[in-house]
Structures are given as C-alpha cells and as structure tokens.
Amino acid sequence: MTQYIVPEEAMSEARDEYFEASPAAAFNILEEGDNFPLGKGFVHWFTQTSLQSELEETSFELERIEDDSNYGGAGYLCLIKMKKGE
Numbered sequence: 001m002t003q004y005i006v007p008e009e010a011m012s013e014a015r016d017e018y019f020e021a022s023p024a025a026a027f028n029i030l031e032e033g034d035n036f037p038l039g040k041g042f043v044h045w046f047t048q049t050s051l052q053s054e055l056e057e058t059s060f061e062l063e064r065i066e067d068d069s070n071y072g073g074a075g076y077l078c079l080i081k082m083k084k085g086e
Contacts, residue, residue, distance in 0.1 A: 005078040006045045014045050059085040
C-alpha cells in the first residue's frame with residue numbers, strides 16, 4: 001500500500017492550478033488532501049496525523065514511520081510499514 005505523507009504546512013499546496021482546473025474540484029465530497037497531480041488522475045495526501053487517524057478505523061497497524069531525513073532527504077518522504085491486524 002502506498003500513502004502520500006506530507007508535512008502539515010504543505011497540505012494547502014494540494015489545491016494548485018491543476019486542482020482548480022479540474023471539473024471534479026467542484027464536488028462537495030472532496031476532502032483536504034485530495035488533488036489531481038498535473039491534471040491527470042487522483043491522489044489523496046495525508047499528513048502523519050491524518051493517516052494515523054484514518055487507520056484507527058481499520059484493522060491496519062502502523063509498525064514503523066521513518067522519514068527520509070536520516071538518508072540525506074528533506075523529511076518530505078516517509079516510509080510507512082503497516083501490518084494487517086486480527
């Protein structure tokens with residue numbers, strides 16, 4: 001499973017010119033973090049907090065969250081390891 005994790009302060013950037021140009025942008029069911037990258041497809045961005053909240057209602061358990069800052073990155077990319085609970 002792939003999840004897109006962004007810092008809290010970057011969440012507003014999901015609503016860019018591609019988002020505004022999409023006919024789907026007018027849907028009232030869209031949530032914060034929904035976006036249309038380069039006008040093609042759909043991606044939902046999560047913050048670490050919002051993903052943890054979303055997973056509380058599932059049987060998935062977070063085993064590990066590690067950002068890329070330990071490997072020379074800026075901390076924007078996260079490795080998340082989950083397991084299916086019982």
